[in-house]
Amino acid sequence: MCAIEPQPVITTQRLRLRRPRRTDAARIAELLNDLDVARMTANVPHPYGLADAEAYLAQVDDASPDELAMFVIEHPAEGPIGVIGFDSAGxxxxxxxxxxxxxxxxxxxxxxxxxxxxxxxxxxxxxRHVMARHFSDNPASGEVLCKAGFLYTGDVTLGRSAARGAEVPARMMVWLA
Ligand SMILES: CC(C)(COP(=O)(O)OP(=O)(O)OC[C@H]1O[C@@H](n2cnc3c(N)ncnc32)[C@H](O)[C@@H]1OP(=O)(O)O)[C@@H](O)C(=O)NCCC(=O)NCCS
Structure with a gap:
């Protein structure tokens, strides 16, 4: 019988996107324990340690593949350089x-x-459609989303930044397949 792989490897010109593994914890903790990275995200606290990365990877492992699709971004020479994914949970x-x-x-x-x-x-x-939001003081992420085909909805909401311990204005965007 041929099982359908719910989350295959995605290959782009320079990168490989693959399912996170528990063994990624140390590298994720190393890259994410950086306030400049964490402050632009909603959920990453600062400081960020190995236990945080292990808890995150356990949560990814336990999630339904219909609701959460996370990928480690791998560079051929550097190994894991980041994470990208989709959350439909709840x-x-x-x-x-x-x-x-x-x-x-x-x-x-x-x-x-x-x-x-x-x-x-x-x-x-x-x-068929994917939402995104970026903090108003994060124009680089807005550029990424525009270049990937997202459009601004015009909505600005307050979003929690765990690392800042504050609510920050966030600009909503949408992408249509
Ligand atoms: C946002 C982030 C993912 C961008 O990664 P990246 O690989 O540098 O992005 P790219 O190189 O693909 O594109 C960035 C674009 O933003 C532009 N940019 C960078 N800083 C900018 C700024 N201050 N103002 C306007 N544009 C800016 C770059 O010039 C580039 O556009 P270009 O290719 O047209 O020149 C990275 O900075 C990051 O991880 N930040 C912290 C976490 C984060 O912000 N996550 C997203 C939360 S919504």
């Missing part, structure tokens, strides 16, 4: 999220990963 809508270690910013990797992940989400995961 909602009728799917939202994209991502981060890269600071050493890997400014090379187009986030845009490349987002385009690859969205193509998978539409073709294989059968999502």
């Amino acid at each position: 909602q009728k809508r799917t939202e994209i999220g991502y981060w890269l270690g600071k050493a890997y910013w400014g090379c187009g990797f986030a845009t490349e990963a987002a385009k690859g992940a969205l193509a998978w989400a539409s073709r294989e995961w059968k999502r």
